[in-house]
Amino acid sequence: MASVKPHRVVVLALDGCLPFELGIPQRIFGRAADAAGRKLYEVVTCSVRPPGPVRTDADFAVLVENGPEALATADTVIVPASYELGTVYEKGVLTPELTAAFALLRPGTRMVSICTGGYVLAAAGFLDGRPATTHWSAAAHFQRLFPRVKVDAEVLFIDDGDVLTSAGVAAGIDLSLHIVRRDHGTAVANDVARRTVVPPHRDGGQAQYIRRPVPEPQTATTADARAWALEHLHEPIQLRDLAGQEAMSVRTFTRRFREEVGVSPGQWLAQQRVERARQLLESTELSMDQVARAAGFGTAQSMRQHVLTALGVAPTAYRRAFRATASR
Template sequence: MLSDGAFPHQIAVLALDGVFPFELGIPARVFGAAGGAYEVRTCSVDGGPIETNAGFAITPAHGPEIVESAGTVIIAPTHPSRLGPRLSEPVATAMRQIRPGTRVASICTGAFVLAAAGLLDRRRATTHWEAAEQFRTWFPHIRLDEDVLFIEDGDVLTSAGAASGVDLCLHLIRSDLGSEVANRAARRCVVPPFRDGGQAQYIDRPVPDDPASSTAPARQWALEHMAAPLSVPELADLVHMSPRTFARRFRDETGLPPHRWIIQQRLHRARHLLESSTLSVDQIAADVGFATATSLRQHMNAELGVSPHAYRRTFRAEPAAELVG
């Protein structure tokens, strides 16, 4: 939840020369689908026009002065060749406008700017997998994990390539206003409402061309029977594979081993029920396939660092959601 509780929440998106226009537009599109809870404004470091990497220039409506008043600042990506291990003075000046305690996020290679500004020191971070080697060369002291979609480390968040910027924005809406508002925004944008930040961002392995050799039918069946035990041999049998072949192909297609994927799906559904229903924790645990409430509590503590009751206290009360109908 936002600490100040003030809505519409002010978001400043900082665009640098060479900005990727698709990613630049993500915050306005996604937060704009949250029904008036956010005001998203785009700025450049000097208030002037900026080049994009798509052969045209744009002129943001604002200069760096909006960074100082924003509750959230998002850094849009540009190619690392336009950046470096040290910020240019105009960019550094703009970054110094960020007030202490402001929530800061990056999309894709925007993480390079956060790193050069010192905002990722002693934190975990991610960026696009293709830029990971360059990132480590410039910032070896930062704990980079290029195998995930996004990372939240305190009030600093980083995300991977283009689509994960959408995931990051939906995650922030979910954190601020709860799953119902985030799901509604996702439907308006016609995107999946939730992809866990720990999901692999890219799997460089061959995926079967023949749909009959895919594990997708087993995954769909699992989602429809989440309360069932869901053993690997049972799921493998549904798609006529041996358990070993199924487990290997499942990881090729999802980036996760079957048991890990099942736990994530169960936790996702449990979180939704904790936010949107009055079911007891015992009933939710049974409905999503955990043997006991204790098992649900252990998994939530391991994944999120909170108990089901604490999670419900945080996200069940959503007075700000009234703003979005």
């Protein structure tokens, strides 16, 4: 059988780019491989100018070996943040260089932004009438500059089909893993996450700004309760069960959980059960009733409602779509 050509990801390096964010696509997509070890993506970095150095926000430049013509070959374009967006940030208008570069894009190219890279997508018109996010500190300015965009500053990332946006830095990793998961399934994404030593899944709806992301010394956390819950997802879990794992009152546990995780215990538990169901739908032949019980939903109908809400497709359709993608 003829080999499948890897999906081509082109990363646009702009002056003032953040080296960390610029490297995220190569680290995540560049590590994704199928069961036979074949790479699933080809990652290329380009500039809006002919090949040469591009300034970063650090004390060094990066040598970019591809000019804007690489955009014409892209299946997916990723625009990381930049601190030198000029008229894009000030007036919401593309520079002549960016206008010429984007004119090279093929119809149907998937567009992705990391952090304030969303300004570029918005100035190009890709976000008109669409939901989008950016770094929480820039959200108010972003909304004033682009009133036609439906800005949500509370979430880590937004998947709107062929246009995806994310919040700052680490959310770019979350979005990249989400895209790998969407393209090739949970097993591939989890393998990339393990190699990168990052959490395999943070739901896009999780809060950007968490009051207490790192507990203070000698302050009780909810980590043990979360670990216990993941081992008992197949069982009915009540809020008092989770609180009991940390010897806290339900009220204290609920407050502490939201401070640390950014969502309520119930929301987090539903997310974990959807993720468990997704893994089982991809990797097993279990019936819908069996998957529902193993993931803790109890009934196939309950699972269908949760999966449909979270993923936009019913469990049977998700399994069918994943297997079709895997066979290709």
